[in-house]
Amino acid sequence: ILNVEQSPQSLHVQEGDSTNFTCSFPSSNFYALHWYRWETAKSPEALFVMTLNGDEKKKGRISATLNTKEGYSYLYIKGSQPEDSATYLCASTLTGNQFYFGTGTSLTVIP
Amino acid sequence: GAVVSQHPSRVICKSGTSVKIECRSLDFQATTMFWYRQFPKKSLMLMATSNEGSKATYEQGVEKDKFLINHASLTLSTLTVTSAHPEDSSFYICSARDGSGRALQFFGPGTRLTVL
Numbered sequence: 546i547l548n549v550e551q552s553p554q555s556l557h558v559q560e561g562d563s564t565n566f567t568c569s570f571p572s573s574n575f576y577a578l579h580w581y582r583w584e585t586a587k588s589p590e591a592l593f594v595m596t597l598n599g600d601e602k603k604k605g606r607i608s609a610t611l612n613t614k615e616g617y618s619y620l621y622i623k624g625s626q627p628e629d630s631a632t633y634l635c636a637s638t639l640t641g642n643q644f645y646f647g648t649g650t651s652l653t654v655i656p
Numbered sequence: 657g658a659v660v661s662q663h664p665s666r667v668i669c670k671s672g673t674s675v676k677i678e679c680r681s682l683d684f685q686a687t688t689m690f691w692y693r694q695f696p697k698k699s700l701m702l703m704a705t706s707n708e709g710s711k712a713t714y715e716q717g718v719e720k721d722k723f724l725i726n727h728a729s730l731t732l733s734t735l736t737v738t739s740a741h742p743e744d745s746s747f748y749i750c751s752a753r754d755g756s757g758r759a760l761q762f763f764g765p766g767t768r769l770t771v772l
Contacts, residue, residue: 549699581763588660589749589763634700644690644751644761646700 547571549637551647558625559655565621566650568635572616579644580609580620581634589634592620625654659683660752662764669740670772677735677767679750685730686752690761691723694747703748706733740771 549570558564570578577596581589593602598613606623622629632651636644659682669675679689688707692700704720706712706727714720722744724736733752737744749766 579760586665586765588765591760591762594760636700642688642705643702644700646692648697648699 547637547639547645549635549645549647551635551650553650555651557653557655560625560627562625563623564625565619566633568618568647570616570637572613574639575613576638576640578611578618579636583632583634627654627656630654658762660750660762660764662750662767664767665765666768668770668772671741672739674736674738675740675769677748679733679764681731681752684754687755688753689727689733690751691725691735692749694749700749737769742771745769745771
């Protein structure tokens with residue numbers, strides 16, 4: 546079992562603030578790191594897949610970075626909006642198959 | 657694209673009964689489907705991996721006779737919780753992967769099972 550940790554567990558920010566959270570994972574035998582956005586009662590939505598050390602991905606106001614040598618990824622949200630409220634999950638894989646998930650960071654954006 | 661549906665979204669059953677959960681890929685063919693379980697404040701844990709037309713591969717500690725998985729077509733996998741007990745109450749979620757070779761998984765919305 547791969548130990549994937551996310552911090553913080555929950556976060557409340559004011560609308561317009563920027564925020565970031567962390568996913569840490571074992572760096573040995575790393576294959577890929579996935580970020581998902583999960584709203585209540587909906588399917589987790591894939592945000593990013595990153596494989597290379599130093600990868601940076603961006604989707605609108607959301608971006609992510611990857612450091613495979615030290616085993617962490619950051620997810621950044623610029624100018625948070627209430628619709629960004631969700632749980633953000635990361636998952637690491639050793640091969641292309643099994644996903645090892647963190648417990649998620651629950652983000653609440655206060656209008 | 658890449659939509660996965662799951663039914664039912666919520667089920668309450670009596671102890672000792674069996675419950676079937678369906679996972680469907682709506683707009684792609686899912687060569688591989690995965691079943692996860694999530695207990696409160698815990699991470700999603702893989703229960704089993706199923707490939708169309710073959711037996712599912714179960715993770716350590718998951719009883720294959722209790723959690724029956726059938727992946728009879730490229731768009732449908734079912735998970736049957738047999739003789740359910742209160743400790744089986746959990747959130748069950750499926751995901752599917754297409755045959756493109758990419759390591760992406762597309763998730764259903766999950767099923768909340770409560771066993772009384």
